Amino acid sequence: MLSLIFVMVASMTRKLFSQNCVQIRSKQLDRYNECMLRYSNRSIFGIVDSHPTSYLYNLNNATNLNLFNQALGNLLEKLKTKAASGSSIRKFATGNATGQTYQIYALVQCTPDLSEQECSDCIEGVISEIPNCCEGSIGVRIDRPSCDFMYDNFRFYDPTIEESEAEPVPSPQQSTNDTLSQKLGEKSNTSRTVIIIVVSIVAFVVVMVIFICIYLRLRKPRKTIETVDDIKSVDSLQFDFNTTKVATDNFSDANKLGQGGFGAVYKGRLSSGQEIAVKRLSRESGQGDLEFKNEVQLMAKLQHKNLVRFLGFCLEGSERLLIYEFVPNKSLDYFIFDQTKREQLGWERRYRIIGGIARGLLYLHEDSRIRIIHRDLKPSNILLDTEMNPKISDFGTARLFAMDQTQGNTLRIAGTYGYMAPEYAMLGQFSVKSDVYSFGVLVLEIVSGQKNSGFNKGGDDVEHLISYAWINWREGKVSNLIDPTMDEGSRDEMMRCIHIALLCVQKNVTDRPTMASVILMFSSYSMILPVPSQPAFFMHSSGVTRLGDSVPVSVNEDSITEPYPR
Template sequence: MFIAQVIAQPNFLYQSCLKNGNYTSNSTYKANLNQLLSSLSSNTEIDYGFYNSSYCQNPDKVYAIGLCRGDVKPDVCRSCLNNATNLLPLLCPNQKEAIGWYDYCMLRYSFRNIFGIKENPSFYLSNTNNISANIVDQFNQDLRTLLDSQRNRAAAGGSLRKFAVGNATAPNFQTLYALMQCTPDLSQQDCNDCLVGSMGDIPQCCNGKQGGRVVGPSCNLRFELYLFYDSTADTVIQPSPSSPPLVPPVSPSPPSTNSPAAKGKESNKSLTVIIIVVPIVAFVVLIISICIYLRVRKPREKPESDEAVDEITSAEALQYNFGTIRVATDDFSDANKLGQGGFGAVYKGKLSNGQIIAVKRLSRDSGQGEQEFKNEILLVANLQHRNLVRLLGFCLERTERLLIYEFVPNKSLDRFIFDPIKSVYLNWEKRYKIIEGIARGLLYLHEDSRLRIIHRDLKTNNILLDSNMNPKIADFGLAKLFALDQSEDNTNRIVGTFGYMAPEYAMHGQFSVKSDIFSFGVLVLEIISGKKNSCFRHGEKIEDLLSYAWKNWREGKALNLVDSTLKAGSTNEIMRCIHIGLLCVQENVADRPTMSSIVLMLNSYSLTLPIPLQPAFFMHSNIESDPSSQWEYDPKRTDSDQSKGSLV
């Protein structure tokens, strides 16, 4: 099954750092927590994916639960939990209670007893693709029926596993898949109630969507119009060893009058019938499945789910028909043009099923081969994170090269942050959420994805905002692939946007993850100030943003940097973000923090930040053009450098 190819690469989804108590770095609680987490999944006799344990005695006792999705194999389960035990304490430093969710496992620990206690769901994820309006009611009815049946099966499970998967026919001959699971320490009633509550949240998170998840500490559910779980996994409900075996209900029947011998003959007869019938039924089902597949297989127009985590192994699975895209964009009309970048124009499009897309029509002089183009498309399409714009597919026809992305309705951050009217819609809470989201997207690119990717063109124009003003990093036209153990590289072709470029890259062509850190720092200071990192007049002086920020920081007047449209906000939070921004734009590469450190800084106020050193001032550069403009410096360009590790 294709699911086996990706099941060993679980994506981190979300963490909840519950503010119910802190511990210090040298405390007994921390030592107990480390001991418990290191031993949580070490019991190799457990192969059903549920680990619950506690360590030591009150007042420093620690409780922990590890739960894997019911269809994953034991080694994958333990690998996922081991990743979680390393990551969660970093994401929730000094918090006595925290929960982390991956695609295939959940880790939870606390200072209080959490065993056998039902607690409410924490967050939702929804598929970005919509159900056609004329079938929503029927879809919801089919979904409810499917979830009800799987809820009963999951709740009826024993103390080893409460898990169920299944599928049903949805409108337009589609197949609807669903998964439901509880922590098996819950009672049947508590599991049932938890899943009922989760189902009640579907209208709020996923109404009219092709898929969604409701995920919590005690139970979770997911549904999609594609197969997202391992259908070969054993989903038989496992009873508790101390409980009588669970038997499925049967209809009453009259008492049997057969003798033992007669029963034996009848049993043999039944066995014979089963042996004959089962292969025939299986064969018929296989033939029908093949026929349906061949019937519905055609050039894909409908994008896959934004929440799909199944690895795409063939570029052809992403290829669109050029005629389809031309119709969707009204032949690339000016009315549908969203913008123009250094690598081509972007158009809004609408597919025949109502799906809104963004189409980037690449310039025709890239010189890149067809297979190389497809390979790079495949790499980018497998980058899946809520804070990255999702590449849905591509079109390659003669000289035409099109990239099809999810459509992000609020366009780019610069249209808000630098607009005196629109900027008032971005209060501090929204700006802080944008900063956090960009940081998480970069952390995924630098450390959490299977590839190490340097974006190289991080700027406000390339941060798109969805309908809820959540940020999504876009435009990988200049991105570079690194090996996982590679730290830096250099190039003779220096391309990018000068106001955001790290000095070592702008002057010497050296780039690394710290180059993106520098750009992130510029972004943070721009988001706080509402000013571009370019020359602006302040009183009698003309300054760039970094020198202005540094001067006010040194003089103890950092709040002078804050956008005047911000009427209210957490002063401590704003000051901390200014501090982080200045740490990121330090001239010395080694002095800049990593993205994992930045995420910790944004989420933990108990973490002491180092004192920033002087940033790189662009006023000292001899480049006289607008620092925010895109430019290219290419004194020794070579063919090998042009194609080395770039992403579309």
């Protein structure tokens, strides 16, 4: 029955609104010839959805990849701006680029209910998928629910679509009576058409509501793992306390890996031989059973190669344990800030670490089922596996749903000074751009091999790495920032990383790029990067008011994760 209803919806919507859809004609990449229909059991208006993502691409590749990518990048950037600035009725743009070895026709579009910024971010997100699936292909289409784009080597779109937006102009030769009569007739026809459409839609909606109510009434209720009170949903992840106790040799000091505000971390080995890391939350952490169970369900859903893998939990009496995979090569700060050990991290490894951290953050911000704000991104929270691949750790271990927190503000500032964005450190306001700021600081530290806080170079009265980077950028001496222990490596890549890092640490939240934009900047060298403005927390010899003199900052370096429904 529901299938019949959906067919009726598609047929009726196509007849009524096909004139407002962007028509695409493509023999190679054809998916929807006239329009796309989207419906959901939840509100979708004004909400950017990035899942699911579908890919279609031509098997033929460009003959001159560098020229092709440069032309494609410039064309898509221009079309993205044009589409995002469209009206509330239509947000799309088409264009082409021609060269001696290529011919590119492209189209980008968003659902018109999105704002200009939301549309721009969505398009950036789909464009950033090109390196993951089909870089170099002469024809690509990537679709997300809220936006999509397509390009090919022939004109697959209808060039008359944009022209159809122009209003017809009445002829000045018509008489007054004829004009009045024509307008009255057109008004009558328009009114009749509108009435028919409205009545049809209302009738259809009523029938749909009746069928849905009948379907929901007849459908058998099922349990959902999203309910915090449903203990069965997490049973498969629960470890026996005695098993964990034996694995860590009764939480001996010899197996202790570290200590934080949440409690201690221990290394353990299960009877199967698998090595694990066990976080033993302190009894003073203030986290109740409800928050703990909800956090376990959240962390179990986060699966990405650049995040430390969550294995399970233990909840017995007053004991609350979180069990993770054991990552053998310790954390990034163990290498990058040691004069001897950092020589093991050549530029190729450092560049791979930067890219891995960026992809992990993009997953937390946009690609996971729920949006996660890390809020304590720093070198000690980046673990390195046997192949020196980065894994983000220490998120979601303190007061996931505390009463004094909201989805954008908190009364309790928890994090590490030097990595916190100014709006978070001073006002308690956080967003994905707070993590972008921390990422920028982290990139400067990786490139230079120097800590941000308390930085001093050559006796200059400069107290922060960000300040030193900005001064050298402004004076055209960016190479002074590069770690001298790196004898080999692409200087262009190093300079570009510093440029992107300075864009991430800008004072104004709106000036910082999203992680989707950062990934695109790393992958597309044809993209012209904007000029950064002076960073936040800029300090120089004349002195400025220090942040932290009157702002409460957490001293235990707890991490707090905030979930956002997607």
